[in-house]
Amino acid sequence: MQFEPIGYVRCGKQLKFETPHQPKLDSNETNRIILEPDRQFDLALQDLNGFERIWVLSWFNRNQSWRPRPLPPRGPAKRRGVFATRSPHRPNPIGLTCVPLLDVDGLVLTVGPLDLVDGTPVLDIKPYIRTIDAFPDSKLGWIGEVEETLLNSRRFGIEVSAFARRQLDWLQNQWGIDFTGRAFELLSLDPTPHRTRRILQMGPNEFRMACGPWRLFFHLQDECVIVDRIDKGYSDESLMAEGNERIPDRDAQVAFGATYR
Ligand SMILES: C[S@@+](CC[C@H](N)C(=O)[O-])C[C@H]1O[C@@H](n2cnc3c(N)ncnc32)[C@H](O)[C@@H]1O
Incomplete structure (x- = not known):
């Protein structure tokens, strides 16, 4: 089997950390999917206008490995069989995203919120057909329990120190x-240490969250997350090392290091 991408996601989000686990239903952001030229895709797109939503099948090209029992980011730190999750680390790293279709213009599709980073290869597009694809009363398995717990659990406040x-x-x-935005959203739901959420406990009441190439240090007080300081995620040596020019936000990290020694 061999797949050729039919196009690529263009959304401006470079970091996996910036993208939500599923598209945010309440967001009005717009993104684009640009299809490849010279392959008759203009014809293939005919008649798609008029569908309110489409399925986007994509390839999680930033992942090189998969795990049979990943640790989902939501809920208690409990591993689940990968086929019972929407983890992007899969034996065939195929993404499945239902997204509002806002416009089709030539080879450019304008779509609503996505959970994919910029440059994600798109394998296929299909119309979302409510009469076939929606079963709103279906059981939710382990996710149902997690959603109920999250619904009833407290939200943490967020305070940011002056520094x-x-x-x-x-x-x-x-x-x-x-x-x-993304960091505070995750922390307000659950700031407890968690490998997939990339929250580590550093001391009795000191925690560190990885936000892409940045690190956010915080402690907990009553029902509140107190953000103490920010740091860069890479050491000076690795930032300056040859071949590491592609570290995300590299120049900003170098300047940050010089400003906040
Ligand atoms: C949890 S997956 C769910 C995707 C889709 N709704 C599904 O079920 O297949 C979404 C996450 O995949 C990650 N991701 C997005 N684009 C990616 C890419 N091109 N390669 C690897 N991971 C990616 C981001 O961390 C994002 O939060």
Whole structure:
């Protein structure tokens, strides 16, 4: 079997950390899927206008390995069989995303929120057919239990120390980098240590969350996550090492290191 991508996702999100685990239903972001030229895909797209949603089958090209029992990011730290999850680490790393179709113009599809990073190869597109594809009353398996627990569990407040606020403002103003939306969303749901959420316990009440190439240090107080400081994820040596030019946010990390020694 051999697949050729029919196109690529263009969404501006470079880091896996920036993308949600599933498309955010309440977001009004727009993204694009650009199909390859010279393959008659303009004809293949005919009649797609008029469908409100499409299925996008994609290839999780950033993953090189899979695990039979991954640790899902939501809920208690419990491994599940990969075929009972939507983990992107699969024997055939095929993604399946249902997304609103906003426009088709030539080879460019404008779509709603996605859970895929920029450049993800697209293998196929199919119309979402509500009368065939939707079974809203189906049992949710282990996810049903997790969703119920999350629904009833407390939300953590988020406070940012003055020092961390200065660091975050510096990143935003100097480099246009802001990972706090996704980080705070995850932390407010559950800040406890978790391998897939990449939260590590560093001391009795000190935790570190990896946000792509950045690190966010926090402690817990009552029902609140207190963000103490930010750090870069790479050492000076690896940032300067030849061949590592493609480290995400590399220049910003070098400048951050020089500013916050
Ligand atoms: C949990 S998967 C679910 C995807 C899809 N809804 C499904 O069920 O197949 C979505 C996650 O895959 C990761 N991801 C997105 N694009 C990727 C890519 N091109 N390669 C590897 N991982 C990717 C991101 O971390 C994102 O949060």
